Amino acid sequence: MKVSYNWLNNYLKIPVDLKEVSDILTSIGLEVEGVDELFSSFDHLVVGKVLECYNHPNADKLKITKVDIGSEIKQIVCGASNVKKNQLVVVVLAGNELYNNSGDKFKIKKTKIRGELSEGMICAEDEIGLGDGHDGIIEINKNVEIGSMAANFFDIQKDHSLEIGLTPNRTDAFSHIGICKDLYAYFSHNGYNLTLNMPSTKEYVNESDLSVELKVNSKELCPKYLGVCLENVEIKSSPNWLKNRLISIGLKPINNVVDVTNFVLHETGNPLHAFDCNKILDSKLIVREANQGEQFETLDLKSIKLNSEDLVICDEEKVLCLAGVMGGACSGVTDDTTDVFLESAFFHPESVRKTSKRHAINSDSSYRFERGVDFENCEYALKRAALLIKELTGCSIGKESRFSSSNLGSKEVDFSFQSCSKILGYHIPNKTILEILVSLGFEVISVNNDICRLSVPTYRADVYREIDVIEEVLRIYGYDNLPASKYVKFQPLTDSNSAKFKLKDSISQLLVSDGFFEMKNNSLVKEEVSSLFSSHSESEIVKLLNPLSQDLGVMRTNMFVSGLETMKYNLNRQMDDLKLFEFGKTYYLRNKKYVEDDKLTIFTCGKFKSDNWGDKSRDVDFFLMKGVLNKLLDRFLLKSSDFKLIELDKKYSEFGLLYSVKDPSKDRVGDCNIFEIGLFTRGVLNKVGIKKPIYYLDIDLDKMINLINRSNIKYKPVSKFPSITRDLSLLVPKSVSYLDIETTIKQISNHLLQEVSLFDVYEGEGVEKGKKSYAISFLFRDELGTLQDTDIDKEMFVIFSKLKSKYNIVLRDGELKSN
Structure with a gap:
């Protein structure tokens, strides 16, 4: 944003030079990115009188003039059609430089034009940066001394333009008075006794009965709307002082009414x-x-179709203005305008932002409205503009139109002096803090020991937390005034003693030792892709109000989207064997409250390990992934037998398993799903753009910690009695899974059975159609004595009998008998 140094001095007499004030602005968060000298070329412009004017002998469109510049008479060749004898003109002599409207510098040379000497130039508006006019030279119609400086005629003073890079939250500084408020606070804190001079509006009175009836239907989108009629307005060019103010910040003067609105x-x-x-x-x-599809033509003659979410100002017949964005061609001020209705309002920032983005219309107004303007200042701005237009046109101020919602009001924030000291690492005296805050416009409501209750000024839409207030204190106190510490102090973002930190650290070490690499992905994802994996409803998805792009529109409800994007990125770069894991959070809404879950997700594809001369690795499969999970369970002394295994039924998974335990807060099993292992479907991978199969393991870390804390680990001496192993070769219907068999065995077995495992699966020759062969190993041990074969035979018979009756299972060879 451009500001004028002279303009700033109208409201605050700045006690330091330009360089120092530039440094001060940068130090308080208003970074000065550049400084340009304005109107410097006017040092070389003088008023001259055309004594002679005749046609160029060698050019039809050129004229030769003799111009008196006070000290001497110069011959100048001029191409303007309006140049004539006895005319007062603006002259720049050869050897000097000018800056045009675009800021381009060009030098005037003493030269011959078509054979005739020209010792300077008679200037048009655009050649000296005062307008766009190039049809003719500037004619001075006042009685001005020949040879005097032209700057005096144009009311021009030397000035400088400061380019300030403002962050979007600092809407209060998008004006000259706003910047002066910050400077006032800085100088007050540093011992200067200055006064902030706000132009008075005391002379504002209603003098006419001219009025406009106002009806606000969309009260939420327009909480405040003020307007006033101005009668008998004469539209004409603005005076030089107003033009110069606008030119100093890069604006083009249009007419007195429009120029006043831009000025204010x-x-x-x-x-x-x-x-x-x-x-x-x-x-x-x-x-x-607006009505859906309603037509509207903007001031710049752009025709658009409106959306039903657009806010408009209209009459009973047509749309007059796109609220907060741009006026309409059908209602704008023209040279024929005699009566003006002046609007000052507060429109909902989100509404203006969406409308501006929807129709690709950006303006100085929309830039401010969409970031939040000061609703309390609407009336002051309206009266200030009305008085200026009255001063310039002699109009009468009519009646006002008003609407204001009761929902508007100042914010209050609790501020702790102790917290301020803790955050800054340095104690600023309480009195100093309060003085800074008061100078910034904060009102101290109460001070109770350490807690100070503050009313935030309405122009500070960005201040609503204690940390924001601390930032304001530090800005004015000065970052450079905080003493350097002899020690480096920092507060870790994560508590290294927490159970979650230790769990993550242990898991990371285990996975890295097994060849996995950790990745970090963005928590923002594309909504369309996220929905492929999400079990959450539309209302539970956390959407960004103003996303940077469509690909970053929602907070992730799962870890799959961002993880698969990273897998794809690496696969597209010939990294075919991948083992990646990520710790992260997922986000969703539950009962209108935001919920964050800590997750660990593991992705694999290609070969599980690198080939070597003595061993060839196999491709990743479901059982290798299950082995990774079993390692994690073993590391934290969790038994797979403690989980209920449920076949996965998810639209994104070809097949897989859910590991569930009974939730201690509920009476049913399966509510607490901790681990999910599976293979993504080909359809999902195609939509993401991956050709290779991807296996995954998804872990809920919070639930895993709770399970570890609940596990009752008992230590006992190693048994001194031998174990006995028995094997069974079973013919099983294909519809029966090993999981079903193992679950049944564990339900009926006694304390003697310590382990059961599947060591072979066979289908083919020798096995009847519709069946498969399972070879299962059983390990028995008695902690109190040596087992006898009769004990094992009896146990094996009970197990087989149950399997036979429940699943129609038979022995592949031989027969079991009860002893």
């Missing part, structure tokens, strides 16, 4: 809009949401 916008930060009163049907204004 950059003075106060409050956007204004001027309507032609006579173009408002029946003098009735309505603020409402």
